[in-house]
Amino acid sequence: MSEEKKTKKSESSEIERILESSRREFLKKAGLSGAAIITGAAAIYAGFRHEKGKRPENVIKVLTPDNRLVEIPADQVKDYKPGLKVFQTRGRAGLKGKKWVMLIDLSKCRNARKCVTACQAAHHLRPYEYHMNTLIMQESVNMPAYYMPKPCHHCDNPPCVSVCPVDATFKRQDGIVLIDNERCIGCRFCMAACPYSARIFHWQDPQNTEEDKGEIYNIELNVPQKRGTISKCLFSADRLRDGMLPYCVSACPNGVYYFGDENEDAVTNGTTKETVSLKELLKKNGGYQLLTELGTKPRVYYLPPKNRLFEFEEPDSGTQGEKS
Amino acid sequence: MTDHDNQQYKDRLEKVASVVLRPVRINNKGFILWMGFLIVAFAACLFAYSIQLRKGLIVTGLRDYTSWGMYIANFVFFVATSLVGMLISCVLGLIGFKWVKPVARIAEIIAIAFAAVAGLVIISDMGRPDRLPYVFMFGRVQSPILWDVTVVTTYFALSLLLWFFPLIPDLAVAKNKLSGRPAFLAKAYEILSFKWVHHEEQYRILHIAVRILLILVVPTAFAIHTVTSWLFAFTPRAGWDSSIFGPYFISGAFVSGTSALLIAMYFFRKNYKFQDYLTDFHFEKLGRVLFLVSIVYLYFNLNEFLVPAYKMKKLDAIHLHELFMGKYALLFWSVQLGGLVIPIIILLIRKMRKPLPLFIISMFVFAASWLKRFIIVVPPQAHPFLPVQNVPAEWHIYSPTLIETAITMASLLLALIIITVLSKLFPVLPVCELAEDEAIADNELLSGIENNSK
Numbered sequence: 001m002s003e004e005k006k007t008k009k010s011e012s013s014e015i016e017r018i019l020e021s022s023r024r025e026f027l028k029k030a031g032l033s034g035a036a037i038i039t040g041a042a043a044i045y046a047g048f049r050h051e052k053g054k055r056p057e058n059v060i061k062v063l064t065p066d067n068r069l070v071e072i073p074a075d076q077v078k079d080y081k082p083g084l085k086v087f088q089t090r091g092r093a094g095l096k097g098k099k100w101v102m103l104i105d106l107s108k109c110r111n112a113r114k115c116v117t118a119c120q121a122a123h124h125l126r127p128y129e130y131h132m133n134t135l136i137m138q139e140s141v142n143m144p145a146y147y148m149p150k151p152c153h154h155c156d157n158p159p160c161v162s163v164c165p166v167d168a169t170f171k172r173q174d175g176i177v178l179i180d181n182e183r184c185i186g187c188r189f190c191m192a193a194c195p196y197s198a199r200i201f202h203w204q205d206p207q208n209t210e211e212d213k214g215e216i217y218n219i220e221l222n223v224p225q226k227r228g229t230i231s232k233c234l235f236s237a238d239r240l241r242d243g244m245l246p247y248c249v250s251a252c253p254n255g256v257y258y259f260g261d262e263n264e265d266a267v268t269n270g271t272t273k274e275t276v277s278l279k280e281l282l283k284k285n286g287g288y289q290l291l292t293e294l295g296t297k298p299r300v301y302y303l304p305p306k307n308r309l310f311e312f313e314e315p316d317s318g319t320q321g322e323k324s
Numbered sequence: 325m326t327d328h329d330n331q332q333y334k335d336r337l338e339k340v341a342s343v344v345l346r347p348v349r350i351n352n353k354g355f356i357l358w359m360g361f362l363i364v365a366f367a368a369c370l371f372a373y374s375i376q377l378r379k380g381l382i383v384t385g386l387r388d389y390t391s392w393g394m395y396i397a398n399f400v401f402f403v404a405t406s407l408v409g410m411l412i413s414c415v416l417g418l419i420g421f422k423w424v425k426p427v428a429r430i431a432e433i434i435a436i437a438f439a440a441v442a443g444l445v446i447i448s449d450m451g452r453p454d455r456l457p458y459v460f461m462f463g464r465v466q467s468p469i470l471w472d473v474t475v476v477t478t479y480f481a482l483s484l485l486l487w488f489f490p491l492i493p494d495l496a497v498a499k500n501k502l503s504g505r506p507a508f509l510a511k512a513y514e515i516l517s518f519k520w521v522h523h524e525e526q527y528r529i530l531h532i533a534v535r536i537l538l539i540l541v542v543p544t545a546f547a548i549h550t551v552t553s554w555l556f557a558f559t560p561r562a563g564w565d566s567s568i569f570g571p572y573f574i575s576g577a578f579v580s581g582t583s584a585l586l587i588a589m590y591f592f593r594k595n596y597k598f599q600d601y602l603t604d605f606h607f608e609k610l611g612r613v614l615f616l617v618s619i620v621y622l623y624f625n626l627n628e629f630l631v632p633a634y635k636m637k638k639l640d641a642i643h644l645h646e647l648f649m650g651k652y653a654l655l656f657w658s659v660q661l662g663g664l665v666i667p668i669i670i671l672l673i674r675k676m677r678k679p680l681p682l683f684i685i686s687m688f689v690f691a692a693s694w695l696k697r698f699i700i701v702v703p704p705q706a707h708p709f710l711p712v713q714n715v716p717a718e719w720h721i722y723s724p725t726l727i728e729t730a731i732t733m734a735s736l737l738l739a740l741i742i743i744t745v746l747s748k749l750f751p752v753l754p755v756c757e758l759a760e761d762e763a764i765a766d767n768e769l770l771s772g773i774e775n776n777s778k
Contacts, residue, residue, distance in 0.1 A: 128715050135713050145483060152712060163558065165469035166455075166462040185458050186381075186451015188391045193559045195709045201391055201451065206384035227380045228451030289707055294560050 018105065084216050084318035088180070091219035091237070094172030099262035100235055101175070101278060102249070103287070104149055105303040109134070110310030111147040118251030123231070124208040124223050129200050131233035132248050135317075145312050146305035151248065151258065152177060152198035152233035153290065153298035160199065175262070175299050176237050180219055181229035190230060195291050196298075199232045215299045235259075245270050256310070262299075337497060337759040340601075344751045344758075345498055347596040348396075349505055354595075355748060362741050369734030372727045373448065381451055383727045388720035389712050390705040395449035397697040401580065401737070402442035403476065403552045404573065404693065408581025409435025409483050410545030414538045416613070423609050425757050426601045430588050432487035433752070434581070437742035439480040439548075443473075445735045468554045474545040481761020482544055486537045487746075489530060494755040496520035503572075509749065535607050549573050556700070562632075562639035563704025574622040578617035580693030583686035584609055589742070590683035592752055601753050604678060611677030614689070618668045625660065642707045652703050655695060657667065 059071040082090075111134050119125070119132045131151065138145040154177045161171050168183035169190055179199075191199045205227050206212075212224035220237035236246030245248070249257040249270030260267030260278060268275045278301075281287065285303040292298070349355075376383050386393045412431035416424045447453050463470045499513035520526060520777075550570040557569035566572070576742040579735045589610070629647075632640040647656045667685050676685065702722055706712075714718060 015361070071599060130714070133714055135711055137711070159559065163467050163469070165467040165473075166458045167464050183455075183458065183462065184452065184456040187449070187469060188451070189467070189555070191391045191560070192556075192705070195560050197389065197708045197710050197712070200388050202380070203379050203384075203387065230451075 051228060075230070081216075084182075086184070087216065087218050087220070090241075091178065092170060092172065092180070094174035094176060094237075095240060096173065097263065097301075098174040098240075100154070100240065101262045101267065101299050101301065102151065102154075102247075103245075103258035103267050103278065103281060103301040105256050105258070105285070106146055106148060106305035107303060107308050108254045108310075109147040109149060109305075110254060111136075111313075111315060112253055114251040114253055115149055115248035115257070118247045122223075122236070122247040123207060123221065123234075124212060124225055125200075125231070125256065126207050129207075129231075131198075131200070131231070144305070145314075146308070147312070148247070148302070150196065150198070151235070151300060153196050153296065153300045154235060155235075156297035156299065157295055159193040159195070159294075159296060163193045164190045165189065172237075174240075176235045176240075177232075178219060178234055179222060179230050179232055181222060181226045181231070182217055182219075184226075184229035186228040186230070188230070195294050195296065199230050201230055202227045203291065223322065332553055337755065340469055340753075340758045341497055341501055341755050342602065343598070344494075344753045344755050345501055347747075348502070348509070348749065348751065349497070350509075350748055351506075355744075359744060362744065364736055366734055366737040367739065369730045369737060372730035373734065376448075376731060377453070383415060383725060384725045385722050385728060387719040387722070388715065389708065389719055390702060391776055392449070392705065393722055394698065394724045394728050394732050395445060397694070397701040399445045399449070400573070400697045400701065401694050402438045402445055402607075402735065403548055404577035404580045405482070405584050406435045406438035406442060406479070406581070407545050407549055407574070408579040408585050409439075409486070410541050411578050411581060411613075411617075413486060413587065414542045415546070418538055418542075421609075422761065423606060425761055426598075426753050427589060427606060427610065428587065429487065429490070429752060430747075431585050432483055432579075433743055433746050434584050434588060435482065435483040436487055436746065437739040438584075439476060439483055440742060441735050441739045443476055443480065444738070448731050448735070468551055468558055471551045472548070472555065474552055475544055479541070479544045479548045479673055482537055482541050486541060488536070489534050489537065490754055490757065491750060492517055492520050492530065493527075494751050496522065497755055498751060512749075513532060521717055537570060546574060549577050551586065556704075558564070561704050561708065562637070563643040563700075566628060568624060568627055570575045572621075572628055575617060575621040575698065576693070577625050579614070579621045580690060582610065582614045582617055583689035583693065584614055586614065586682050586686040587690060590679055590686075592747070593679060596747075596752060598753060601758060607679045607682050608674075608677045611671055611682050614682070614686070615671040618664060618671070618689070622664055622668060623728065627665065639709065643704055646703055646706070647699065652699060656699055659695045659699060663689050663696065 004090065008317075058074045060074050060077060061299070062070055062072050062077075064070055113134055115132050116130065116134060120127065120129065123131055132149060134149045135145050136145055137148045154175055156171075156175065158169075158171055158177050160169050161177060164170075164179050165187060166183055166185055168181075168185070169177060169179045171177050186201070188201055191201060202225055206225035210223070215224050217224060218238060220234060220241060222231050225231055236244075236248070239246055245259050245268060246257075249259045252270050255269050255271035257270045257292055258267035258278075258281065259270060260275070262278060265278050267278045267281065281303070282301060286306075287301045287303050289298050289301055384393065384395075412424050413428045417428060447456060450456065458778075461468070461471060463473075466472075483738045495513045495517035499510055499517055502510045502513065550573065553569040553573035556564035557566055559565065586607070589602050589607070592598050629644065633644050636644075646652050667689050670681075670685060675681070706721065
């Protein structure tokens with residue numbers, strides 16, 4: 001404005017006679033400028049109002065953990081990645097109201113070992129590191145040999161948990177026995193105490209040490225595995241949290257595995273996806289458990305290898321070790 | 325209490341002190357060579373441990389089925405041997421055997437060294453030694469490992485005090501008799517003797533303190549080895565699942581401890597020229613102790629092996645077959661015969677309870693004691709409840725590696741270093757107590773002569 005004024009003044013000093021008309025001109029220009037400013041401001045304000053009016057279309061509704069429905073601008077929404085603390089807290093607590101059980105039908109097992117490989121892939125294990133192993137069993141000379149998949153038995157009276165000096169292995173409310181490799185000191189007392197030989201130890205750097213670098217440790221998957229700590233079958237606690245069946249159960253092509261919740265008395269076959277009553281299944285087929293005389297109260301049940309679907313064949317690799 | 329001002333006592337004190345303090349010098353050639361050897365060998369073994377730290381326990385022969393091996397056997401052996409401090413000072417001392425006085429301090433030195441190293445040995449077996457503080461931060465009292473940590477450290481502390489308290493008057497006597505030794509030694513004696521003036525009241529307090537310690541050490545020592553046995557007996561495995569493991573371990577501990585003491589005594593008698601104080605009589609007595617504890621141990625062995633061998637339950641049968649006739653037969657029978665049965669028979673002969681024969685017998689017994697721990701720890705793991713299948717062939721049988729052996733050697737070397745330092749810098753025999761005893765012995769001798777002449 002002042003710049004305009006100065007220019008006007010120098011003009012009037014040059015041409016005196018048109019002073020009056022210039023003055024009028026000046027007023028006119030000033031008036032125009034003022035109108036333009038007001039219009040501009042109004043336009044910005046209108047635009048602002050307009051944008052404000054558009055907002056409800058760009059938010060999304062989110063349910064908070066305490067059951068409140070809230071709205072969040074869409075551009076501020078980020079994918080949720082739980083941190084170590086979340087994994088640890090929820091992993092140690094377990095899934096409320098559940099009592100997981102596994103049932104293994106030995107009459108259907110033909111040693112396909114799909115359960116073993118699926119498990120090893122999920123938990124980043126070497127081919128000879130087992131959370132789940134299939135054993136050849138023969139009780140005595142005249143007894144027939146059969147295949148027996150052997151996971152951790154997730155005992156209700158777990159000897160491994162009793163002896164752990166640092167609470168690295170623990171029993172959850174949903175029946176699963178887990179191992180926290182952020183805590184484990186590698187004393188291997190649990191291995192000595194476990195009658196099912198369910199536990200393995202990372203004597204060297206685990207399989208995917210390089211690839212898993214920087215990953216957040218998920219206690220329910222036990223990945224990344226760590227050197228100098230224990231690992232074992234977890235009943236695929238990470239899959240159960242997502243409402244899926246364990247890796248081994250889903251991978252079996254022969255319908256060997258049933259998995260489910262003891263509280264609901266319902267177990268689902270991993271191959272046929274058929275859900276049946278646990279008690280009925282055990283009752284009709286003469287279900288049993290391993291080494292119950294030790295008082296460990298295992299959560300894994302077996303159905304005997306009668307009326308076998310597949311004939312027993314000695315595996316190609318010849319002697320794989322002693323028979324029971 | 326003997327009158328500590330009387331002239332006869334003072335003369336004896338001079339005499340005893342001159343003998344006991346003679347070896348307290350660190351500038352002689354033998355000592356420097358020995359210490360040099362120990363330190364160089366220890367450093368070499370520490371290098372082996374650095375490899376284990378870098379690569380993990382894969383450098384050992386341990387695998388998933390036999391996951392406790394040499395290290396744990398070695399730990400049990402160290403805890404066992406440390407029990408000799410309790411046996412000599414407390415059990416025999418409290419019963420009132422006067423002859424234990426000159427050997428009690430040697431027993432305490434062994435106890436201190438072996439208890440201290442036992443605590444370190446267990447770290448060599450840990451997959452994550454960096455997480456050792458977790459045992460204190462997150463410790464669960466339900467775990468026998470916590471009990472073991474607690475009682476081993478307590479026993480170490482008590483043994484250290486039990487060694488040190490009776491040493492205080494000796495240091496006070498010795499601090500002025502250290503001519504020709506480095507000045508720091510006299511200074512250290514001065515500080516550690518806490519201005520001891522041989523006052524009757526000081527002696528009274530000292531005796532009460534020592535007596536309290538003697539009584540406290542008994543349950544602690546029983547606890548350390550019983551708890552150590554429970555690390556095994558608390559599992560259901562055949563070969564470990566035994567209700568007599570506590571007393572079986574304790575009696576075995578007395579055998580290895582007594583043999584260690586006899587070896588040390590023989591060494592001090594020869595090298596420190598203590599034959600006037602570690603006499604044939606003391607060897608004869610300890611030979612009898614070795615016989616006694618060995619025969620008790622034999623009795624427990626009989627129970628431990630014959631009872632399951634009669635029943636031959638499935639897994640016990642596999643385990644015992646391996647021991648008696650299988651892979652471990654040679655080891656088993658050489659340990660049981662060479663380290664227990666034959667020594668017991670030899671010890672029955674009076675001539676064999678002389679210093680040199682006892683030294684040789686003890687070497688056999690001591691070595692066998694180590695191997696026995698190996699037999700207790702390793703074979704039961706090879707045959708768990710469920711068959712071992714689909715694993716690499718070398719996982720089926722445990723064979724220790726060179727690195728593992730070197731790390732185990734490091735523990736023995738460290739124990740020897742501790743024993744050497746303690747026995748070189750401080751009097752090995754109790755100067756004041758021996759001076760008192762000589763006076764008593766003279767009096768008894770005199771009264772004995774008087775009685776006989778009557």
